[in-house]
Amino acid sequence: MTDLTEEERELAAMVRDFADTVVAPQAYEADRTHTLNMDVVRQMGELGLFGLPFPEEVGGQGGDLMALGLAIEALGRVDQSIAITLEAGVSLGAMPVFRFGTDAQREALLPDLLAGRALAGFGLTEPEAGSDAGATRTTARREGGEWVINGAKQFITNSGTPITRFVTVTAVTGERDGRKQISTIIVPNGTPGFTVEPPYDKLGWRASDTHPLTFVDARVPEENLLGEEGRGFANFLSILDEGRVAIAALSVGAAEGCLEQATAYARSRTVFGAALSTRQNAQFTLARMRARVHTARLAWHHAARLRDAGKPFGEEAAIAKLVAGEAAMDNARDATQIFGGNGFMDEFPVARHYRDSKILEIGEGTTEVQLLVIARALGLAG
Structure with missing residues (x-):
């Protein structure tokens, strides 16, 4: 993350610590019981995460899409359900009101949405x-x-x-x-x-x-x-690209979470008298996983920077969504393979990532839709 400002690094580190200490410990039980932990949502609100990309004058944190993406990526490492709760709460819940609402609608709805008191x-x-x-x-x-x-x-x-x-x-x-x-x-x-x-x-x-x-x-x-x-559909399309960048950030978080889990397991797992991490096949698998994380992160960072600079970013958003969604799914599959039989057990985070990551190739525009967007940017008709 060499392209981040000091403020962005501090934000990413803060949310990462929150993810590790608060979100990760409850993730297995929340997944098992199909229950959204409202106490975690409340704490995200108190940290200001729901208000990240909104101006301070409407109750936001004065950040941008890059800031939101960093928070979503950090959460997605350990719990995609919590990460999508934030992403949808901002991109699909509050953003349409902020962009298209009347003054009365903004005044009535935004304060609680941006504080995480309402979804x-x-x-x-x-x-x-x-x-x-x-x-x-x-x-x-x-x-x-x-x-x-x-x-x-x-x-x-x-x-x-x-x-x-x-x-x-x-x-x-x-x-x-x-x-x-x-x-x-x-x-x-x-x-x-x-x-x-x-x-x-x-x-x-x-x-x-x-x-x-x-x-x-x-x-x-x-x-x-x-x-x-x-203008409802047209208005939705105008904010869809931002949502695609946010989902790409979530996907990178998931891909990185799989890499971290698989690397630690390979180092601790002994196979035929030596650590699994000493085997070339495992090393190559982990190296490919690392390359996917790096490439996908560059893609969503680039798209977010373009958007925050007020430049066109539709094609770049589609590329980021495509590359990152596939990276998450591929890394989840490879991490599960590294874990072997344990990867088939829900108590291990890679099993949850394996189930969770497929939707990243579907939601906020399928992989096929992203390919269509990119093809049109190439000037291909039809």
């Missing part, structure tokens, strides 16, 4: 609309000064925690030139007709709070529209 979800994905968000079927119509919302969402992070305040949902609010007009609307938890369904039984990220949502004539005031009507 929010973003309801984009549907049973028939994932990467193809234009296939959105959830609708919202005006009636008597209210939006009446009907539809369903799935895989919505931070949507059912004890401190979840609201979800922002994308909904079709009209049509123009034969195309759906998609808007974003704030729906407070507890709204009649809005149901947070039971949580998923997931392969990975088991301690992350994730639910399907249903809306049956759910009514909210017209002023709950977030941003300009008909």
Whole structure:
């Protein structure tokens, strides 16, 4: 991390220490019981992590995407569920309100979101609309000064925690030139007709709070529209690249966690009278894992620096997400192999990383979507 400022190094070290002393000890039990540890979330709020990339005048820490990424990477080393709770809380919960909210919405919602006293979800994905968000079927119509919302969402992070305040949902609010007009609307938890369904039984990220949502004539005031009507999907896309960089940082943390665990195990494990780490095959495996971490970290750092400098970074965000997601999955597989039979046991962190890391090639845009973005940047049509 030679390109970091002294302040960034201190932040990374602080969160790394928090991850090792507070987050890591509870990770196995939280994963086993599929429970998000709200005390850990509270402490993250007290450290100011949820406010990292927001200006001080709205209650943030005055940082940037680089600062957020450093925190997410440090957490992802030991517990991806906690890392994604922070990433989604910022990128999908608070950021849309900060970017597109009215002054009244900002004043009402941001203080608790940036302090970690509240969380929010973003309801984009549907049973028939994932990467193809234009296939959105959830609708919202005006009636008597209210939006009446009907539809369903799935895989919505931070949507059912004890401190979840609201979800922002994308909904079709009209049509123009034969195309759906998609808007974003704030729906407070507890709204009649809005149901947070039971949580998923997931392969990975088991301690992350994730639910399907249903809306049956759910009514909210017209002023709950977030941003300009008909610009909801476009607004989401405008902040998606930042989320991809943040997920890349999480992926690098996971890849590094696997490397650290596998290196320590190889040194302590005796095979045929010698440490596993003395065997060339293990050395080469660990060397490749190290190279993946280094390369993926350079990619997300570069994308974050471009964004923070106000320069275009869409292609670089896609590259970072692609490279880092694959690095996390590859390192999880190799670390599990280094551990042998023990790598198949959930009590070892590499087993959790093996289950957790697959979603890093899917969430916030699949690997295939990143390849499409990069291909288009190359000028390839179709």
